[in-house]
Amino acid sequence: MEQRGKVRGDYSEEEMELRRGPWTVEEDFTLINYIAHHGEGRWNSLARCAGLKRTGKSCRLRWLNYLRPDVRRGNITLEEQLLILELHSRWGNRWSKIAQHLPGRTDNEIKNYWRTRVQKHAKQLKCDVNSKQFKDTMRYLWMPRLVERIQAAASSSAPAAPPPPPPYHLNTPNSSSSSFGQPTNNMVASQTTPDNSSASESTENYAVIHNQEYSYPPNHNSCYADQQTLTNQTDFFNQGLDFNTQWIMDDTAAAHNLWDVDDIWLLQQQFNNNV
């Protein structure tokens, strides 16, 4: 292997031997073997103890993004694409948080996907990826198309499956050369969020989240949630949230247990700002 990245002379002897660049098979094997026997942990000391001439950071990155046994490789599925779009519209570039909802996918992979595929489309549209125009295009054109493809794939492979609720109520003109997505399941990306509820309409004191009813804490009327959503209802209500908003959760979010305290708190803030 070539020795790359050797730099200034004021480094210690050990630091000067640090390797950079692509990992070799031997290095991979060493790292895997070491972690198999000792587990993950202090990455800098792990690198030293394992005899790897790499920084702890480099070892951590290699393990998390590539060597970990549960890393999922291969094309991003339609469902994953839809979920990424949905979550990015919600959280922005919080790749790590988004990755938590795509099992086996790393934040790096999602980040790369976004940069290479999604930003390409923004470029084609000659608009900024953060512009309202682009976000609307995603929300009202690409995401519905993804849903259509997902549903088409699902119906062709599983005819008995009940159709999900209609996600969008829009005609979706053919999007020229968009190569967005490839097929998969029946997630739905519709939701009624505070930003499309007027203040006067938002006085109902309940949260509608999927189909499951949950016991409600004192001083609150009712609550519907999926299994893990408000797992920590104590924490949830300790945040001092009020329920002056109707939360409607869709299958996509429910299927992935998206709604934690932070999410709902954020929505609450968005709603308050929009009032």
Added chain:
DNA sequence: AAGAATCACAACCGCCGCTAA
């Protein structure tokens, strides 16, 4: 067929927050 352009993705960098000394 060859060079240019673009894509895909692994890896690095710098910053920030946490924690233990």
Added chain:
DNA sequence: GTTAGCGGCGGTTGTGATTCT
């Protein structure tokens, strides 16, 4: 209270592969 070390995160770069002209 301060500081050094560390891990985590998002942004960016480098490069081999692929596609286009």
